[in-house]
Amino acid sequence: MNRLSLAACILALAAPWAFAQPSTWVSDPNHSEVDFAITHMSVAKVHGRFGGVNATLQYDTADITKSSVQVNIDVTTVDTGVQGRDNDLKSANYFDVANFPKATFTSTSVARNGSDLSVTGNLTLHGVTKPVVLDVEGPSTPVTDRRGKVHMGFSATTTISRTAFGIAPNAPAAMLGDEVKLTIEMDVVKQ
Numbered sequence: 001m002n003r004l005s006l007a008a009c010i011l012a013l014a015a016p017w018a019f020a021q022p023s024t025w026v027s028d029p030n031h032s033e034v035d036f037a038i039t040h041m042s043v044a045k046v047h048g049r050f051g052g053v054n055a056t057l058q059y060d061t062a063d064i065t066k067s068s069v070q071v072n073i074d075v076t077t078v079d080t081g082v083q084g085r086d087n088d089l090k091s092a093n094y095f096d097v098a099n100f101p102k103a104t105f106t107s108t109s110v111a112r113n114g115s116d117l118s119v120t121g122n123l124t125l126h127g128v129t130k131p132v133v134l135d136v137e138g139p140s141t142p143v144t145d146r147r148g149k150v151h152m153g154f155s156a157t158t159t160i161s162r163t164a165f166g167i168a169p170n171a172p173a174a175m176l177g178d179e180v181k182l183t184i185e186m187d188v189v190k191q
Contacts, residue, residue, distance in 0.1 A: 027055035031187035039177030052077035150190040
């Protein structure tokens with residue numbers, strides 16, 4: 001009986017520690033994307049998306065500020081709904097996907113911002129690396145799908161300068177805005 005009581009006590013003490021361990025989550029490619037919006041000719045915004053997003057999140061439930069994220073974006077998946085424009089965006093005029101087919105984001109810190117998060121990290125795009133801060137809503141409440149996999153979601157936004165990343169630096173701002181708003185929608189699956 002004493003052995004059983006001792007084992008139960010050890011398990012009771014170890015259970016919270018085991019539960020609080022960081023866990024690995026990977027993006028669901030069918031439900032994750034990076035969207036962008038940029039002003040065209042100073043009159044309207046053009047929207048597009050990158051569908052080839054692959055992210056890995058190390059999520060610490062005990063202290064979310066100890067979490068981290070690594071995101072790889074396949075720039076060749078750029079899609080604005082207009083094939084000619086997409087081809088031009090892939091060319092050396094803009095993203096130059098022949099030389100820079102991938103973009104990456106690597107977090108350097110996570111901070112609480114009220115009920116949301118601020119995730120600071122390095123964005124590498126078009127061969128240029130710059131620090132950015134993502135304003136993040138989430139995580140959502142985890143849900144289990146019909147196959148038994150646990151999902152949760154995050155939405156994040158930031159604004160970058162296209163010229164700071166060397167994208168179409170000679171295009172006048174009146175023709176193509178310099179500010180690009182990025183919106184990241186991420187569905188991640190616990191591994």
